[in-house]
Amino acid sequence: MIDVVDLTVRYGVAVALHAVNLTVAEGEMVALIGPNGAGKSTLVNTLSGIQRPAGGTVSISGRLAHVPEGRQVFPDLTVDDNLRLGGWRIRNRDTGPIYEILPGLTPLRRRRAGRLSGGEQQMVAVGRALMARPEVLAVDELSLGLAPLVVADLVRHLRELNADHGLAVLLIEQNARLALDLCSRGYVLEAGRVVAAGTAAELAASPRVADAYLGVAG
Numbered sequence: 001m002i003d004v005v006d007l008t009v010r011y012g013v014a015v016a017l018h019a020v021n022l023t024v025a026e027g028e029m030v031a032l033i034g035p036n037g038a039g040k041s042t043l044v045n046t047l048s049g050i051q052r053p054a055g056g057t058v059s060i061s062g063r064l065a066h067v068p069e070g071r072q073v074f075p076d077l078t079v080d081d082n083l084r085l086g087g088w089r090i091r092n093r094d095t096g097p098i099y100e101i102l103p104g105l106t107p108l109r110r111r112r113a114g115r116l117s118g119g120e121q122q123m124v125a126v127g128r129a130l131m132a133r134p135e136v137l138a139v140d141e142l143s144l145g146l147a148p149l150v151v152a153d154l155v156r157h158l159r160e161l162n163a164d165h166g167l168a169v170l171l172i173e174q175n176a177r178l179a180l181d182l183c184s185r186g187y188v189l190e191a192g193r194v195v196a197a198g199t200a201a202e203l204a205a206s207p208r209v210a211d212a213y214l215g216v217a218g
């Protein structure tokens with residue numbers, strides 16, 4: 001689905017990603033964890049074509065949709081209109097299936113998105129990405145600023161999408177515990193480099209990851 005080989009991205013003279021390698025296979029859920037400024041958003045922005053690589057290659061098979069960091073809804077538009085915008089590229093105007101997948105949005109469909117809670121806005125952002133009928137979803141900071149119960153609900157929806165629809169997911173998270181719990185495999189990015197990679201169990205067991213990201217003394 002996603003095959004990133006030796007990807008280097010620069011902002012002017014600053015190198016944000018140094019020869020990064022990463023894959024996401026069909027139907028796989030993969031975590032990308034790392035601290036602020038590690039280059040996680042740069043990587044997703046490169047996958048979705050917002051950012052250009054300075055070196056290396058990015059190959060994507062199937063349709064990729066991106067849930068951007070910070071719940072970027074259109075605040076003056078209704079929930080339904082926000083969703084519809086997600087489908088414009090493939091001319092999909094049928095929002096019905098999104099309300100079946102995310103039933104919590106149904107009572108909100110005519111509300112202005114800017115008036116919703118953070119969790120509800122994040123739900124709209126996920127729904128909008130799903131309107132593009134993606135085979136792979138890149139989610140940038142699903143949990144940021146949200147209450148644990150709201151996050152649990154979003155995670156349940158992602159699991160269902162993966163199990164029932166075979167949706168592959170690249171989950172970019174500062175919350176490593178959440179990411180390694182949800183995903184089968186993961187990468188740790190620090191200062192633009194992949195410093196660890198493996199199954200979720202291997203990463204969780206690694207003293208480096210446990211100490212730095214899971215709050216467990218190594």
Ligand SMILES: Nc1ncnc2c1ncn2[C@@H]1O[C@H](COP(=O)(O)OP(=O)(O)OP(=O)(O)O)[C@@H](O)[C@H]1O
Pocket residue numbers: 011014016034035036037038039040041042043069174
């Ligand atoms: N538009 C830009 N121009 C210049 N430098 C940038 C730009 N965007 C990001 N950077 C720099 O590139 C590096 C990687 O940033 P990036 O936003 O990808 O990290 P991140 O891992 O997503 O961080 P966070 O978790 O804080 O969102 C940082 O040093 C950042 O300051």
